[in-house]
Amino acid sequence: MGERFFVKALTNAPHFSKMKPMEKRTKQEQIEGIQRTLEAHRRFDLDYIPYLGTWQMPDGNYHYRQRGWDAFWTGFWRTIMFLFGWILTGVCFGARVTGRKNLRALKKSGAVCVCNHFNYLDTLFVRQAVGHFRSYHTMGPKNNKNGFGGWVMRHGGMLTFSSDHAAARNLNGEIERLLKKGKIINFYAEQAMWTNYQKPRPMKDGAFHYAVKHGVPILPIFCTFKKKKSGHIRKLRIHILPAVYADESLPRHEKIEQMKAAAEKAWKDCYEEAYGIPLEYLPLKTKENK
Numbered sequence: 001m002g003e004r005f006f007v008k009a010l011t012n013a014p015h016f017s018k019m020k021p022m023e024k025r026t027k028q029e030q031i032e033g034i035q036r037t038l039e040a041h042r043r044f045d046l047d048y049i050p051y052l053g054t055w056q057m058p059d060g061n062y063h064y065r066q067r068g069w070d071a072f073w074t075g076f077w078r079t080i081m082f083l084f085g086w087i088l089t090g091v092c093f094g095a096r097v098t099g100r101k102n103l104r105a106l107k108k109s110g111a112v113c114v115c116n117h118f119n120y121l122d123t124l125f126v127r128q129a130v131g132h133f134r135s136y137h138t139m140g141p142k143n144n145k146n147g148f149g150g151w152v153m154r155h156g157g158m159l160t161f162s163s164d165h166a167a168a169r170n171l172n173g174e175i176e177r178l179l180k181k182g183k184i185i186n187f188y189a190e191q192a193m194w195t196n197y198q199k200p201r202p203m204k205d206g207a208f209h210y211a212v213k214h215g216v217p218i219l220p221i222f223c224t225f226k227k228k229k230s231g232h233i234r235k236l237r238i239h240i241l242p243a244v245y246a247d248e249s250l251p252r253h254e255k256i257e258q259m260k261a262a263a264e265k266a267w268k269d270c271y272e273e274a275y276g277i278p279l280e281y282l283p284l285k286t287k288e289n290k
Contacts, residue, residue, distance in 0.1 A: 026230075027231075028229070028230060028231035031195060031196075031231070032231075034048050035048075035194055035197055036282060038194075039199075039281050039282050040281075040282040040283065040284065040285040041284075041285050042281075042284060044190065044192075044201040044202055045190065045191040045192050045201075045202075045204070046192055047191075047192035047193065048192070048194075049192075049193065049195070051142050053145050053146070053147075054145070054146045054147075055141065055142045055143070055144050055145050055146060055150070056141075056144055056146065057141050057144070057162055057163060057164060057167075058141065058144055058160050058162040058164060058167040058171075059162070059164045059166065059167050060164060060166030060167055060170065062144075062160070062162070062167050062170070064159060064170050064171055064173075064174040065174055065177070066155065070155065073155045074155045074156070074157070076155075077152055077155045077156050078132050078133055078156065078157065079132075081124065081127060081132050081156065082132040082133070085124050085127060085128060085132065086128060088121075088124065089121075089124060089125060089128055089236070093225070093233050093234065093236040094234050094235045094236055095125065095128065095236040095237075095238060096236070096237055096238070097128060097129045097237075097238045097240065098237055098238070098239050098240065099239050099240035099241060099242075100129075100240060102219070102240045102241060102242050102243060103129070103130055103219070103240050105242070105243065106217070106219065106243060108182040109182060109216065109217065110178065110179035110180060110181065110182050110183055110184065110185075110214070110216045111179075111184050111185075111211075111216050111217050111218065111219040111243065112179075112184075112185050112187060112207050112208075112210050112211040112216055112217075112218050112219070113126060113130060113135070113184050113185065113186040113187065113218075113219045113220075113221055114186075114187050114188075114189040114203060114207050114218060114219075114220055114221070114263055115186060115187075115188065115220075115221040115222070115223065116188075116190060116200055116201070116221075116222055116223055116267065117188035117190050117191075117192065117193045117194070118193065118194060118195060118196055118197050118198075118223065119193075119195065119196065119223075119233065120193075120195075122188075122193075122223065123137045123156075123186065125223055125236070125238050126186050126221060126238075128238060129221055129238045129240050130184045130186075130219070130221075130240070131184070134182070134183055134184050135157060135183070135184050135185075135186055136157040136158075136159050136178055136183055136184070136185050136186065137157055137158055137159065137185075137186045138159045138160075138161060138175075138185060138186065138187050138188075139153075139158050139159070139160055139161070139188075140160070140161055141160055141161055141162055141163070143158060143160060144158075144160045159171060159174065159175065159185070175210060175214070176214055179210075179214045179216050180214075184219065185210070187206060187207035187210075189203035189204050189206065189207045189208075189260075189263075190202070190203060190204070191204050195231070196225075196227055196231050196233060198224070198225070198227070198271070198275070199271065199279060199281070200222065200264065200267035200268055200271055200279065202264065203260055203263065203264055205256055205260065208255075208256040208257075208259045208260045208263075209256055211246070211259060212246055212252055212255045212256050212259065215246075217243040217244060217245045217246075218243065218244040218245075218259050218262075218263050219240070219241075219243050219244075220241040220242075220243075220244065220263045220266040220267060221238065221239065221240055221241065222239045222241060222266070222267045222270040222271065223236060223237065223238050223239070224236075224237045224239065224270070224271065224274040224275065225237065237274065239270050239274070241266045241267075241270060242266070244259050244262040244263050244266065245259075246258065246259055
């Protein structure tokens, strides 16, 4: 409720007051105004997009590992995405993958991937980069939707977080199993999706906790793109960056910080090279400097 109130109050924030009246703004201008205000307040992890639909919190009976007919449908949907995903990303977004040598350097090792979260289809972008049959994707519980869409997501490699202890235990066991098999587990370490936002945002610790726990590297992926005035993405580039390995001489909590800092620097360097500008955020807004 607090976050909803915060987003609703954004229309009274300084960055909004300097813009056109709300009724004269396009949807894209409204979204960018919200993002600028959140950026100025350093609320990078706030999810401003209202959720529509019904969902279920995974419990101890939730099947993270697909068996029987579920395994068949998982293979079916992964094959469909493998056959047709490149057409969708290529035609609609002009997507190209760079840095495949960094993926090959992993050989058969499992890895935790961190990718910027900016589009409803960015899991498809990650699949195109690291492999449709090798990648799995962690998501918040609200993505465990009712209906056909949720069913497809569950059979497409979605690993849903849960506040249920039994489900969380099962999820952790499945992540361990998949990493040992050489799979790549994708995390959206920024937490919230900010549609078509180009700058990298600070990462949360979760992905790095799993990497350190299971002794696997972090594979940073950063997507860059150009935007039309409508907000539509074009010339999408999916950059696979060099893997980040833990410094084994450090204690556990320092390994997490070391890997996170290295991954954030990789994103920052990629952003600055791709766009030709330094990474800068709007001036911090506080009560003192309003």
